[in-house]
Amino acid sequence: MKTRIKICGLTREADVDAAVEAGADAVGFVFYPPSPRYVTPERAAELARRVPPFVDVVGLFVNASAEEIAAACATVPLNLLQFHGDETPAFCRSFARPWLRAARVRPGLDLVEFACSYSDARGLLLDAFVEGYGGGGHVFDWTLIPAGLPGHLVLSGGLHADNVGDAIRRVRPAAVDVSSGVEAGKGIKDHEKVAAFVAAVRAADAAIGGV
Ligand SMILES: O=C(O)c1ccccc1NCC(=O)[C@H](O)[C@H](O)COP(=O)(O)O
Numbered sequence: 001m002k003t004r005i006k007i008c009g010l011t012r013e014a015d016v017d018a019a020v021e022a023g024a025d026a027v028g029f030v031f032y033p034p035s036p037r038y039v040t041p042e043r044a045a046e047l048a049r050r051v052p053p054f055v056d057v058v059g060l061f062v063n064a065s066a067e068e069i070a071a072a073c074a075t076v077p078l079n080l081l082q083f084h085g086d087e088t089p090a091f092c093r094s095f096a097r098p099w100l101r102a103a104r105v106r107p108g109l110d111l112v113e114f115a116c117s118y119s120d121a122r123g124l125l126l127d128a129f130v131e132g133y134g135g136g137g138h139v140f141d142w143t144l145i146p147a148g149l150p151g152h153l154v155l156s157g158g159l160h161a162d163n164v165g166d167a168i169r170r171v172r173p174a175a176v177d178v179s180s181g182v183e184a185g186k187g188i189k190d191h192e193k194v195a196a197f198v199a200a201v202r203a204a205d206a207a208i209g210g211v
Contacts, residue, residue, distance in 0.1 A: 001174075001205070003168055003173065003174070003175060003201050003204070003205050004025040004026070004175035004176075005023070005024050005025050005026070005175065005176055005178075005197070005201055006024065006026040006027070006028055006056075006058060006154070006175060006177040006178070007022075007024045007026070007027055007028065007178060007179075007182060007194060007197075008027075008028030008030070008037075008060065008135070008177055008178065008179040009028060009029075009030050009037035009135060009179040009183075009186075009189075010027050010028065010029060010039075010187075011037055011039055011047075011188070012047075012187075012188070013046075013047060013050060014191075015188070015189035015191070015194075016047050017050060018191040018195075019189070019194055020050070020051060022194045022195045022197075022198040023198050023202075024055065024198065025055060025056060025175070026057070026058050026079075026080070026175075027047075027051060027055065027056070027057060027058065028059075028060050028082065028177070028179075029044040029047065029048070029058070029060065029076070030135070031044070031059055031060060031061050031064065031068070031072055032060065032061065032062040032064075032133070034132065035132070036186035036187050037135060037179065037186060041071060041072040041075035041076050042075060044057075044059070044072075044075075044076045045075050045076045048076055048077055056079040056080055057076065057078055057079050057080075058078065058079065058080045058081075058082050058100070059072055059073070059078040059081055060082040060084055060134075061081065061082065061084065062084050062085040062133045062134075063085035063086055064085075066094065066095075069081065069095060070095070073095060073097065078097065079097075079098065080097070080098050080099060080100055080122060081095060081097050081098070081099040082100040082102060082125065083099060083101055084102040084125075084127070084134050085133060087101075089118050089120075092118065092121065093120055099122060100122055100124070100125050100154065101121040101123075101124055101125065102124075102126075102127050102134065102156075103115075103125070103127070104127050104129040104130070104133070104134070105127065105128065105129060105140045105141075105144050106129040106140075106144075107144065109144075111126070111144070111146055112146055112149065112150075115149050115150050115151060116150060119150060121151060122152065123151060123152040123153065123154045123174065123175065124149065124152070124153055125154040125156050125177060126140070126145060126153060126154065126155055126156060126157070127140070127156040127157045128140040128157035128158060130157075134156075135179050135186075136157070136158070136180070137158050137179075137180030138157060139158035139159070140157050142155075142170055142171050152174040152175070153171070153173045153174055154173060154176070154177050155167055155168075155171050155173035155175070155176050155177070156176070156177035156178070158180070159177070159178045159181050159197070160178065160180075160181030160182070160193070161181070161193065161196035161197045161200040162200070164176055164178070164197060164200050164201055164204065165201075165203060165207075168201065168205070168208070169204060169208065172208075176201060178197055181193065181197065182194045182197050
């Protein structure tokens, strides 16, 4: 099976082009002002015009208000909303758009219960529990992921070209998500790292017998 790839935290035209050219299945824009990767909806709309059909445009929110999310949806052609804060299931589904629920994995978090309570998410994005909610470049303990989690699992947190193959072999996620691991600096993507990351995913898929 093909492991899908999201490149997150894009802030520049050249980086959007590099992610698409490398073969990313989705690009992510961070609508969280404290993040060094933050872009306004207007800026994201400019960047999103470079994204061809059938590459998802993901909008990432952390405890944003319903009004802020509605405004972003009205400005940017978002295919997926990614909720990365403490949003409730009812809040997440209230925008009538496909959405991802992020879980910041740590000992004591019952991931099965969490996944079941967000069962109508398009996917469950498992990320490291870092200060600032996400984008930290830290790997979490993948053995904390229980077998048989319901839904589509997106593995995230500290991935890069040198560990994503191992992650795919061990976790077999539906998709992987990366930000820091393909950067030269916060919000500045390194195009060689982007290409290397995608190539490593494709190599892992091929080794497992995917596409
Ligand atoms: O990317 C950010 O700056 C960010 C800030 C606050 C909440 C979430 C954020 N990113 C969410 C993502 O989906 C990242 O790709 C994910 O956390 C993995 O980041 P990294 O470990 O740097 O690859």
